[in-house]
């Protein structure tokens with residue numbers, strides 16, 4: 348019984364059946380008094396939290412240099428408390444030449460100067476913790492900046508550092524021994540060969556991202572040990588966990604398994620890609636190598652051991668891996684019982700859905716995650732991040748409240764990228780203003796938009812003053828999106844109906860037992876409308892009704908046994924004609940395009 352209520356991920360049908368049987372047995376037994384409330388197993392702090400991703404460069408600038416910083420985040424913690432989130436994940440704040448805006452770290456133990464000082468970090472952690480907010484950092488284990496001490500030492504073949512990175516001799520052309528060839532045909536995620544020649548070492552080094560982001564050699568025990576040092580250092584500084592970057596790229600094929608050479612990858616056959624573009628080859632020797640999971644399990648062991656030894660709260664690890672569903676699920680742990688990440692990010696809503704998706708597509712994609720997820724694990728839902736088009740741009744602007752409702756009503760952890768709470772859309776960034784290395788490397792004035800991640804990284808819209816209240820400086824590191832006069836936090840706080848207000852009520856609703864401990868039931872009612880029901884006996888039932896189509900739609904709720912009259916509107920999307928407290932007829936409800944209603948129904 349205990350684990351039954353805790354495990355929300357098992358098959359819907361089974362939960363409902365067991366729930367109904369348990370319900371009716373207790374009913375008969377206790378006659379008129381009704382069933383007793385189920386025991387609500389206490390959840391660990393992270394298991395039902397809302398994680399809010401901050402892109403520090405674009406959140407709030409405290410000193411007018413046009414770049415967001417730690418003090419800026421500290422001054423805005425009240426906003427995060429106000430909307431009710433539980434944890435902040437900050438994209439990297441460590442010393443960096445900023446080739447990839449912090450994902451190229453040159454000193455893993457210090458704060459990047461533009462973002463502030465160690466004292467600023469400590470103050471941020473202290474204040475956040477006092478406000479009940481957890482702090483997650485970004486762990487970037489795959490690579491270091493070419494400006495790092497590690498790389499300089501490795502270049503100089505300093506003992507202990509010689510094999511810190513993936514170094515390889517040139518391949519020789521048998522017809523021309525004076526010609527130097529790259530060791531293999533592998534292509535970097537940002538375009539071009541993964542191999543870069545070093546005059547100093549007279550060898551190539553490997554980089555799966557920009558050439559300034561040098562891949563560590565995870566087959567070197569010294570690297571593995573150093574990674575744990577870094578993790579412990581920030582745990583000691585109060586970090587409550589890590590989002591772990593680019594884990595799919597930790598290992599590349601070992602020449603020892605391939606006759607002493609780096610094997611070429613077969614061509615993928617994708618004719619839309621240029622020969623120097625990522626995906627032109629299969630990437631079978633550069634991504635998702637099975638060895639990487641041992642490292643993930645090792646890190647989890649370390650974080651669990653830290654928790655035990657220091658009697659700290661759980662330090663969570665969240666893996667960033669764009670992988671197929673089976674390889675993704677392996678990040679949770681293996682069949683041998685080893686635990687991995689607390690969860691791998693669920694990118695299904697990004698990869699497999701868009702504004703053109705039907706209600707069935709939504710139901711299918713959501714259930715796929717919950718079906719493949721191993722029993723006892725915690726689900727999570729990602730709607731956007733700093734690498735993807737913003738949620739309203741990827742879907743439709745009239746779907747913002749529905750998407751936020753979905754995020755908050757699904758079982759497990761909700762993840763919000765900064766700005767989603769006010770429905771921020773992608774900003775326009777001209778080629779001249781483009782700074783993203785992915786776009787600068789692979790793009791030109793005609794096609795850079797398809798690579799650029801800048802539009803999703805423009806600064807947060809606080810209000811309608813200079814630079815949207817992000818900075819006192821009229822010039823900012825990326826331009827402010829043009830729509831900030833219309834879409835900004837202050838305006839949404841003052842307006843009667845706004846995305847901000849919807850978001851806030853949704854987060855608040857997560858305290859309801861149906862959402863934290865209930866079973867889920869998900870069903871497409873028509874081509875464009877689906878229903879998500881969260882249910883637990885003796886407590887109110889909540890349901891999200893969401894028309895993801897672009898025309899009006901009428902649905903019949905009369906056959907859904909879990910919904911009892913009266914159905915009242917608890918939250919409605921801002922363009923809905925309904926307001927809180929309205930009742931909805933089970934016989935037939937008409938929803939506008941993009942309309943979403945969170946309904947409350949009496950307990951069963």
Ligand SMILES: *[C@@H]1O[C@H](CO)[C@@H](O)[C@H](O)[C@H]1NC(C)=O
Pocket residue numbers: 411412413414820821822823824
């Ligand atoms: C304003 O921001 C721009 C771009 O970040 C920067 O070049 C300039 O120095 C800033 N001005 C001040 C007064 O800091």
Ligand SMILES: *[C@@H]1O[C@H](CO)[C@@H](O)[C@H](O)[C@H]1NC(C)=O
Pocket residue numbers: 523525526527
């Ligand atoms: C051999 O390779 C070198 C270096 O790439 C080149 O300069 C030279 O022309 C090549 N020789 C022949 C015969 O192709």
Ligand SMILES: *[C@@H]1O[C@H](CO)[C@@H](O)[C@H](O)[C@H]1NC(C)=O
Pocket residue numbers: 537538539540621623624788789
């Ligand atoms: C890839 O090739 C194109 C020309 O085909 C070139 O413009 C571009 O700079 C190359 N990109 C990289 C990263 O080498």
Ligand SMILES: *[C@@H]1O[C@H](CO)[C@@H](O)[C@H](O)[C@H]1NC(C)=O
Pocket residue numbers: 582583584656657
């Ligand atoms: C956690 O434990 C380690 C090893 O026992 C110790 O070095 C460290 O100072 C502790 N950290 C905190 C914050 O208590």
Ligand SMILES: *[C@@H]1O[C@H](CO)[C@@H](O)[C@H](O)[C@H]1NC(C)=O
Pocket residue numbers: 648649651652655
């Ligand atoms: C970590 O791994 C070691 C060795 O396998 C094991 O003895 C220990 O119990 C593990 N610790 C935790 C907290 O999982």
Ligand SMILES: *[C@@H]1O[C@H](CO)[C@@H](O)[C@H](O)[C@H]1NC(C)=O
Pocket residue numbers: 635671672673674
């Ligand atoms: C996922 O990828 C792995 C290795 O890359 C492959 O073996 C497996 O068949 C794939 N599974 C699915 C469901 O595509």
Ligand SMILES: *[C@@H]1O[C@H](CO)[C@@H](O)[C@H](O)[C@H]1NC(C)=O
Pocket residue numbers: 811832837838841
């Ligand atoms: C700017 O915002 C303030 C406060 O929300 C509002 O009173 C004012 O009308 C807005 N100005 C414009 C030009 O929209």
Ligand SMILES: [Ca+2]
Pocket residue numbers: 408409410411412413414415416461
């Ligand atoms: Ca600043």
Ligand SMILES: [Ca+2]
Pocket residue numbers: 489555562563596597598599
């Ligand atoms: Ca790697």
